[in-house]
Amino acid sequence: MLEITDIYASLAKREVLHGISLTAKAGQVLAICGPNGAGKSTLLKAALGEIPARGDVKLNGQSTAKAKASDLARQRAVLPQDTQVAFAFTVAEIVAMGQEAGDFAAEPGLIEAALAAVGLANHATRPFQTLSGGERQRSHLARALAQVWQPIGPQGPRWLFLDEPVASLDLGHQLQVMRLARAYADQGGGVVAVMHDLNLSAMFADRMAFIIDGRLAAEGTPAEVLTAPLLERAYGCKVAMNTAPQSGPWFLPQACDQA
Amino acid sequence: MTALASSRARPGLRPVPYGLTAGLILLVLAASILSLTSGAAGLGLGTLLKAPFSAEGLTLRDKVVLYDIRLPRLVMGLAVGAALAVSGVLLQGLFRNPLADPGIVGIGAGAGLGAVMAIVLGSFLPLWMADLIGAHLVPFAAFFGGWAATLLLYRAATAGGRTDVATMLLAGIALGALAGAVTGVMVYMADDKQLRDLTFWGMGSLAGATWGRLAAALPLILLVLLIAPGLARGLNALALGEAQAAHLGHNVQSVKRRAIFGAAAATGAAVAVSGGIGFVGIVVPHLLRLAMGPDHRLLLPHSALLGAGLLVLADLASRSIVAPAELPIGILTALFGAPFFLWILLRQKGALRG
Ligand SMILES: Nc1ncnc2c1ncn2[C@@H]1O[C@H](COP(=O)(O)OP(=O)(O)OP(=O)(O)O)[C@@H](O)[C@H]1O
Ligand SMILES: [Mg+2]
Numbered sequence A: 001m002l003e004i005t006d007i008y009a010s011l012a013k014r015e016v017l018h019g020i021s022l023t024a025k026a027g028q029v030l031a032i033c034g035p036n037g038a039g040k041s042t043l044l045k046a047a048l049g050e051i052p053a054r055g056d057v058k059l060n061g062q063s064t065a066k067a068k069a070s071d072l073a074r075q076r077a078v079l080p081q082d083t084q085v086a087f088a089f090t091v092a093e094i095v096a097m098g099q100e101a102g103d104f105a106a107e108p109g110l111i112e113a114a115l116a117a118v119g120l121a122n123h124a125t126r127p128f129q130t131l132s133g134g135e136r137q138r139s140h141l142a143r144a145l146a147q148v149w150q151p152i153g154p155q156g157p158r159w160l161f162l163d164e165p166v167a168s169l170d171l172g173h174q175l176q177v178m179r180l181a182r183a184y185a186d187q188g189g190g191v192v193a194v195m196h197d198l199n200l201s202a203m204f205a206d207r208m209a210f211i212i213d214g215r216l217a218a219e220g221t222p223a224e225v226l227t228a229p230l231l232e233r234a235y236g237c238k239v240a241m242n243t244a245p246q247s248g249p250w251f252l253p254q255a256c257d258q259a
Numbered sequence B: 001m002t003a004l005a006s007s008r009a010r011p012g013l014r015p016v017p018y019g020l021t022a023g024l025i026l027l028v029l030a031a032s033i034l035s036l037t038s039g040a041a042g043l044g045l046g047t048l049l050k051a052p053f054s055a056e057g058l059t060l061r062d063k064v065v066l067y068d069i070r071l072p073r074l075v076m077g078l079a080v081g082a083a084l085a086v087s088g089v090l091l092q093g094l095f096r097n098p099l100a101d102p103g104i105v106g107i108g109a110g111a112g113l114g115a116v117m118a119i120v121l122g123s124f125l126p127l128w129m130a131d132l133i134g135a136h137l138v139p140f141a142a143f144f145g146g147w148a149a150t151l152l153l154y155r156a157a158t159a160g161g162r163t164d165v166a167t168m169l170l171a172g173i174a175l176g177a178l179a180g181a182v183t184g185v186m187v188y189m190a191d192d193k194q195l196r197d198l199t200f201w202g203m204g205s206l207a208g209a210t211w212g213r214l215a216a217a218l219p220l221i222l223l224v225l226l227i228a229p230g231l232a233r234g235l236n237a238l239a240l241g242e243a244q245a246a247h248l249g250h251n252v253q254s255v256k257r258r259a260i261f262g263a264a265a266a267t268g269a270a271v272a273v274s275g276g277i278g279f280v281g282i283v284v285p286h287l288l289r290l291a292m293g294p295d296h297r298l299l300l301p302h303s304a305l306l307g308a309g310l311l312v313l314a315d316l317a318s319r320s321i322v323a324p325a326e327l328p329i330g331i332l333t334a335l336f337g338a339p340f341f342l343w344i345l346l347r348q349k350g351a352l353r354g
Helices: A040-047 A069-075 A091-101 A110-117 A133-147 A171-186 A198-204 A228-235 B002-008 B018-037 B045-053 B060-095 B107-124 B127-157 B165-189 B192-202 B211-238 B242-247 B252-274 B280-292 B296-320 B329-351
Strands: A002-011 A014-024 A029-033 A054-059 A076-079 A159-163 A190-194 A207-212 A215-220 A237-244 A248-258
Touching: A002 A040, A014 A040, A014 A207, A014 A215, A029 A040, A029 A171, A029 A198, A040 A054, A040 A159, A040 A190, A069 A076, A069 A091, A069 B242, A076 A133, A076 B242, A091 A110, A091 A133, A091 B211, A110 A133, A133 A159, A133 A171, A159 A171, A171 A190, A171 A198, A198 A248, A207 A228, A215 A228, A228 A237, B018 B045, B018 B060, B018 B296, B060 B127, B060 B211, B060 B252, B060 B280, B060 B296, B107 B127, B107 B165, B107 B192, B107 B252, B127 B165, B127 B211, B127 B252, B165 B192, B211 B242, B211 B252, B211 B296, B242 B252, B280 B296, B280 B329, B296 B329
Parallel strands: A029 A190, A029 A207, A076 A159, A159 A190
Antiparallel strands: A002 A014, A002 A054, A207 A215, A237 A248
C-alpha cells in the first residue's frame, strides 16, 4: 500500500501542491490524470522524495522519509517523464543499472527479458543516444522493470512509478506498455502512472486520481471520476463521452466543442 | 564460472578489455624503464642491467642519479599522471560532461592559488608550525584551493542535478582569472627566494621531484586512488540524473561529496608538486571512453594506467626534445591537449546542452 497524506510542495517559492492525500493499493493500477501544469509530476516527485515536501508518505507501511535509498530501490522503480543520459552507455548497460539496484542482480537473462518485454530485444548493443524518443522511453522502462522484476518480494509488493509511460509511444507500443503495467498489478505489484490519455487510463486503470491546480479534484474508479462536468472544468472543452460494454468510458476528441 | 563467462558475452554489456589492460600495463612498464635509463648523466640500460652481476655494482654517482634523481621523478610522473586522469574522470562523472577537466574549469587554478599562497604566506607562520607542517603545507593548501574552486564551480554551474556547460566553462575562466590576479599580488609580495620557488613551480615540470616532495603529495593521491573505485557505480548512475541515481539506491549527496573531494585532492596534490600540467584529465578519459565505453568501473583504473604512462612519456619527451635543456612538460601536454579539446568540442557541438 502507498499512503500519501496531506502533501504540500512548493517549487520556486510557489506552492504547487495544496494538501493532497491519496492511497494506492498493490494489485491495482492507479492513474493520475489532469491538465498540464496541474502538479501530477510534482505529486509523483514529492511521493518519491525527489523534492522537499510537507506531509507523509508510507510505502508498504514504512515511512519513506527515513528509509535508506538502497532499501527503497529494492521495493520501487521509477520511470521519469524526462529521460536524458550522459555518456554513450548502451541500452543493455542502462538496463543492467536497474538490475544491479534491485534484488535480481544474479538473475541470468534478465536484461534480455526486460528488453524483450518492451519490444527492444534487438537494441541491446545500441548506444542510448542513437535511439528514437519512444525507444529511449522504453529502454528506461526496461531498466525500471529489471529493478523490480518480481511484483512481490520479501518486504511485500514491489512498485512501479511511471510518469507518462506512453507519452511518446505509437499505438501498438502504448498498448504493449499498458498491458505490462496491468500484468504487473495483476501479479500483485503496485503501479502508479501519470497519464494524459483518458482512453488508455479508463481501459487499464483500476483507480484514478484527477488533479486540478494542485488539488485532488476527484478520486475513484475511472467511470466514477471521468464525468462530463469534471472534464469540462479540467480541459475547458466539452468532451464526447461514450461507454464501451467491457472497458468503461471512452472519449472522442473530434467531438470536443469549444466550451 | 560458466555463468560468469556467459554473462560476459551478453550483447550490449562490454566485457572487461583484458587486452587493453595488458597493453596499458606494458605501456607503463616500458615508459618507466625508458624514463629510468635515459638522461644527461649517461646511465643507460646496459649499465643498469649489468650492475647486479658485476663485482663493483653501480658507482656512487650512478646510484645518486638513479635513486635520488630518476626514481623520484619517475614515481612523481606516474603519480601525477594517474592523479590528473582520475581527477578528470571524477569531474566528468560529477558534471555529467566529458569537457570537465581540472585545468579547464579552473580547479587547477584554484589549487595553484592555494600553492602560491602557501609558498609566499608560509613564511608568516610561526616557526614551530612551519616545522610541524613542513613540506605538507603546499600540497594541502593546493588541495584546499582546488576544493574551494570545485565547490564554487559546482554551485555556479549546477542546478537541480543539471549542469549548464556554458556556465561551467565560463565559471572556469572566471576562476582562472581570479586565481591569476591573486597570484600576481602574491608574486608582488614575495621575496627573492620565494620568487625563485614560484617561478620554478609555475612552469609545470617534474624536474623538481624529490623524495621529500613525493612524501607530501603521494598519500593524498593514493587516498584518491583508493576511494575512486567505490564511486564508480554511483557515477554510472549519476549519468541518468540525480533523481534516478537516488532511485537506483545511491546516496547521491555522498557520491557527489566524495567525487568533489577526490577530484580536488588529486588535482591539488598534482598541482602542488608539478605546477600546471593541463589536458591529461580530458584526453585520457575521452580516449578510453572511445575504446571501451563509459562504465566508470573500468574507466577509473584504466585512466589511472594510461594517465601514468602518458605523463611519464611526455616527461621523457620534454627532457629529450631540447636536451640538455628541458621543455616544461605543461607546454608539451597543452600542445597536444588543446587541439584535442577543440576536437571534442566540435564533435559535441550539437549535444552541448548537457
Ligand atoms: N522546476 C520548477 N520550478 C518552478 N515551477 C515549476 C517547476 N517545475 C514545475 N513547475 C510548476 O509547477 C506546476 C506543476 O508542474 P508539474 O510538472 O507537476 O505539472 P504536470 O501536472 O506534471 O504537467 P504535465 O502534464 O505538463 O507534465 C506547474 O505550474 C509548473 O509550471
Ligand atoms: Mg508532468
